[in-house]
Amino acid sequence: MRFYLIDKVVHFEPGKKGVAIKNVALSEEFFIKHYEYTPLMPESLIIEALAQIGGWTIAVSTHFRYVAIPLRIEQVKFYRQVRPGDQLVLTVTIHSINESGSLIEGVAEVHEEAVARIERFMWGHYQVPDHLREFIKKGYIYASGGLLDREGNVVHQG
């Protein structure tokens, strides 16, 4: 499998919030052994999906001047199992952000019912060298399914 755990970004408020979608397909490779008779999405990958949208939300909010590395996750709860055919809606909310790091909260939902919640997710920031900013921006456009407008801003598809 490829390690892209968000499919598209559907809503984005700079510095505040990011919402992404992750479709869970039966063709994904982790379902081969997880589990043989009952395919269920590994909980660790739900955290990874929230981490991916969280990291991108921070990077976009700082105009790709910083990328974020997860430092600490506190208070994670899983409410129910995720099966193939479910559509995960991943919402991250930024509680505080400054130059050295940020604190976010993440919720994963299926049909508006929470399946997993991270109360506190702390990130460290790394400054991006100027010549690499465009490269990271291209990576975000690919991962979020967004488009560029004339001013070079990313426009998200609903």
Next chain:
Amino acid sequence: MRFLLVDRILDYQKGTFIIGSKDITMSEDFLADHFPRFPVMPGVLQLEAISQLTSWLIFVSNDFKFKGILSELGTIKFRDFVKPGDQLIIEVTLELMDNEGVEFNAQAKVKDKIKTTLTSARMRYINVEHLEDPVEAKEYFYYLSGEKPWGGYSL
């Protein structure tokens, strides 16, 4: 990638129609090369998803004895791109069902927008014992349609 292109069977009526869903996700291997900067689901894989769903309908309509193999395709129209994050809803309607095989039409939608249509295609029967373990295939069908949890594990 795994070649399972139907995630769920939402509704069906034996010998008449079947509706199923397929989620397209960014982690699928074919999106790495199709295309490097523009991920879209290949049209032939949509066709494969349609044929897998039709095969399930043949399977349930014939007392779990046969599955289907494509033998003829009429017109396939790919009207729009199917992208990661989309949930493809596939509807297959049987036009004819006899001792040889079935004739069917199908359409695939994303949020009520038609993306792909297939008209006057044919599938012929193949004995399921030549393909796989019939008991396991039956369990798998019930798992997909949500009638029975697979392996006895209740969610």
